[in-house]
Amino acid sequence: MIDRDTWGEIAEVVTRNKLRTVLTGFAVAWGIFMLVVLLGSGTGLAEGIEYQFRDDAINSIWVSAGQTSLPYQGLQPGRQVRLTNDDYDQVVTRVPGVEHSSARFWIFGNQQVTYGSETGSFTIRAVHPGHQILERTQVIAGRYLNPLDLAEHRKVAVIGTVVADALFGKAAAIGEEIKINGIAFRVIGVFDDEGSEREREFIYLPISTAQRTFDGRNRIAQILYTTGDADLARSQAMAGRTTEILATNHGFDPEDPRALFVNNNVENFQRFASMMKAIRAFVWVVGVGTLIAGVVGVSNIMLVAVRERTREIGVRKAVGATPASIVSLVLLESVLITTVAGYLGLIAGVGVLEGLGAVLPAEAEFFRNPHVDLRVAVAATLLLIFAGTVAGFFPARRAAAVRPVEALRDE
Amino acid sequence: MIRLRNVHKSYRMGDNLLHVLRGIDLDIAAGELVSIMGASGSGKSTLMNVIGLLDRLDEGSYELDGVDMTGLTETRAARYRGQLIGFVFQSFHLIPFKTAVENVALPLYYQGVARRERNRLAGEYLEKVGLADRAGHLPRELSGGQQQRVAIARALVTRPKVLLADEPTGALDSVTSREVMAVLQGIQGEGVAVVIITHEHDIAEMTDRLVHLVDGRITEDRATARGGAVGEAALAGSGG
Known part of the structure; x- marks a missing residue:
């Protein structure tokens, strides 16, 4: 029964009362427009937050030492906790679920680095090979550090793009010898990093070489590792186990908040993720609410229209x-109005989001790339057809x- | 064609039960032109609604074209209405935003007739009522008489067995009334039973047979002067 003629009949009615059709449709278009813009903004917010996490592996735990603040087994507070290679080995082997890991050894201050007549001042990070994954370092030439470099205490270096530009300009850096505080290291790789500019000013050395060369003995500043696909609870258990091991090794209260700084990125990310979930839910509630207002409007006007057309419907019967x-x-008629108007609202909403995305500065931190994905668009379209049916139901029954x-x- | 036996119909008006039809027996044969007269409230409109399947009867039996019409669902009633019955109303009831030819084609649309065939038939019937040149006009661009002729064409386009006209000339002047009546008289020749509700005697006299309703009962059922021999024959034919 629904064929070209049916649509013809409906088109006739819709176009006969243009202003009313437009006004009715506007409410729905506005509803879907708001829904799309809100959802897109939610996505933008979520992407902004994810952007904050872009620098480091999201599923990672970072541990650094502090000063005890609680007395423990007769020991006074205020003792400095010094992490060692032994701590690192124990954490990596005894905490279940550690995936990639690295320690960090700091050489204080910037170091004088020279190549031929070029010279610059850069920061050294002495790390394990696993650091590449933790820091999301992208090697663009040569290679990263490997276990053999550490085992043999090789004097090799992986330099950031900023370092490479400063020392080598356009020339190839791989295989060249640079001097760090007068000690020669061979460049084996050049890396890029998505993080800030500063990330590209580092020089990575094998931790064993650095400790020996720069008088670090067995000291380390940080222990970091990824947790694989551990969920929040498991990652918290891993962080707890790490604290226990280090507390035993160094004799401090595991509950001491200042002896050890444990930064669980899984937890941080979870916090943001659940916040995003809440925002998204809120956005749906507001958006759908607006849409419902539009649908009720359609329903109302259709009821009026049916009343107005009572005589015509009588004739048809x-x-x-x-x-x-x-x-x-x-x-x-109701489905047609809601769907067409809603679709226009959808397009307008997507247009606004695209425009917003285009004018947003590329380095915007908290709001990035607002958009709605196809799934949301399809969901919105289905919602519209459903809404149109609901809006038309009561007027249709009356008709x-x-x-x-x-x-x-005859009166 | 139409066969009513002991038909009763009442309406509830607030707390009161209004007994409108109180046992109607009526036979109308194919090709008859019958007028139903009565004071307002006598039940003539209700009778027409019952015959036209627009309203159900409470009691009694109704056969149309040999088929029992009691206890129909709304959908079946709509089907029969489309196939067997044509309506003409006092105030024409053309759909205002449709042209003359579209109005005439509407019943065919509800019967699922293809567009081309629909428009051809509608054009043909407009020509029959002498309005071929007004096919593309909207109702408001036509005079009352022309609108009523369009309505008649619409009632006839499905080739119904019965044409029901409720005060078809009520809104027209006497000259136009006569024109419309002439069209209705013409239909009679095609074997359609035409039932006209009216309260004007001169209109009733233009039909073959006059049925008089008083308080929901038939008080008079006679051939008119015009009816004469034709009416007698028709009455005889409707007996069985």
Whole structure:
């Protein structure tokens, strides 16, 4: 029964009362527009937060030492905790679930680095090979540090792009010898990093070489490792186990908040993720609420329209229209208005988001790339058709109940 | 064609039960032109609604074209209405935003007739009522008489067995009334039973047979002067 003629009948009615159709549609268009813009902004916010985490592996735990603040087994507070290679080995082997790991050894201050006549001042990070994954370092030439470099205490270095530019300019850096505080290291790789500019000013050395060369003995400043696909609870258990091991090794209260700084990125990210979930839920509630207001508007106006058309519906019934055909007439009109108007709202919303994305500065930190994905668009479209059906339902039922006898009675 | 036996119909008006039809027995044969007269409230409109399947009867039996019409669902009633019955109303009831030809084609649309065929038939019937040149006009661009002729074409386009006209000339002047009546008389020749509700005697006299309703009962059922021999024959034919 729904064919070209049916649509023709509906098109006739819709175009006959243009202003009313436009106003009715506007409410729905506005509803879906708000929904899309809100959802897109939510996505932008989420992407901004993810951007904050772009520098380091999200599933990582970072541990650095501090000063005890609680007395423990007769020991006074205020003792400095010094992490060692032994701590690192124990954490890596005894904490279950550690995936990639690295320690960090700091050489204080910037170091004088020279190549031929070029010279610059850069920061040294002495690390294990696993550091590449933890820091999301992207090697763009040569290679990263490997276990053999550490085992043999090789004097090799992986330098950031900023370092490479300063010392080598356009020339190839791989295989060249640079001097750090007068000690020669061979460049084996050049890296890039998505993090800040500063990340590209580092020089990575094998931790064993650095400790020996720069008088570090067995000291380390940080222990970091990834947790694989551990969920929040497991990552917290891992962090707890790490604290226990180090507390035993160094004799401090595991509850001491200042002896050890444990930064669980899983936890941080989870916190943001659940916040995002809440924001998203809120956005749906507000957006759908706006949409419902639009749908109620459509329903209302359709009711008025049906009342206005009572006589016409009576005539249609008198000449043989079945109740079903009357219902489909009203229902389809409602679906048509909501879908077309909603679709325009959808397009307008996507347009606004695209425009916003285009004018946002590329380095915007907290709001990035607002957009709605295809799934949301499809969901919104289905929602619209459903909304149109709901909006048309009551008016359609009223239309079907029109009694020709009363509708056609001459006053 | 139409066969009513002991038909009762009441309406509830607040707390009161309004007994409108109180046992109607009526036979109308194919090709008859019948007028139903009565004061307002006598039940003539209700009778027409019952015959036109726009309203159900409470009691009694109704056969149309040999088929029992009691206890129909709304959908089936709509189907029969489309196939067997044509309506003409006092205030024409053309759909205001449709042209003359579209109005005439509407019943065919509800019967699922293809667009091309629909428009051809509608054009043909407009020509029959002498309005071929007004096919593309909207109702408001037509005179009352022309609108009523369009309505008649719409009622006839499905080739119904019965044409029900409720005060078809009520809104027209006497000259136009006569024109419309002439069209209705013409239909009679095609074997359609035409039932006209009216309260004007001169209109009733233009039909073959006059049925008089008083308080929901038939008090008079006679051939008119015009009816004469034709009416007698028709009455005889409707007996069985």
